[in-house]
Amino acid sequence: MKLRNILIVVKDIEKSKKFYHDLFGLDMLLDNDGNMILTEGLVLQDEAIWKKFLGKDVKYQNNATELYFEERNIEEFAEKLERLYPDIKYVNRLMTHSWGQKVIRFYDLDGNLIEVGTPMSDKI
Template identity: 45%
Template sequence: MKFLNPLIVVTNMEKAKKFYYEVLGLEVIVDFGANVTLTGGVALQTKDTWSAFIHKQDSEIIFGGNAAELYFEEDDFDGFIKKINDIEDINYVHTIIEHSWGQRVVRFYDPDKHIIEVGENIIMVVRRFLNSDLSIEETAIRMDVPVDYVKSCLI
């Protein structure tokens, strides 16, 4: 057995495809109308077909549960933040925060209230610390990771 991809339910397929393309750069690989697969392995399914698949009423499909997220990493985190700052309809869970290990992240909702997290690529975090004159050992301490992990990010 192997895991293939996450599937999220959407109320408006065209709006969802536009959001995932314009905000995250995901392109449609396969489009069956009610089911669409995007680059990165994200699948979208219309609410009406999903409710039929699981034998539930549309009213039983609840959005905005804040119990899961789709996680992305971005090499050019600052560029991504600039990009989404120019998009009017971003509904933030929170703006940029920096986790204790130094990774910067932002979380926002898609049009159906699924949480999207975009984090700074962890290799870029290592490089940012090293470029700020921290040594490999100091970077490992700052990030609370082994020195070998920091070294592996430099390969």
């Protein structure tokens, strides 16, 4: 068995596609009219389709999951985030953990939690 994708629900798929491209360089691989596969295995699912499929309301900003990205030049990333999305909601701005990893945590346009940190693979 192999994990293929991570799916997140979004209110405006075009705005979310732009957000993930602007900040992380993710590009669209496939657009199935409300279900969009991006590079790196991220799938954007239109809220209306997801609600209909589940028969339940979507609970945004639930803090139960996190998308994790690594970036060597995290200071430059933090500046780009502030410049492109100045109204973004932060969990924490750029900080350094006791083990030396620098991280920034924030919510995407729909309240999906994102963490960007300096690579941990250097420490493993």
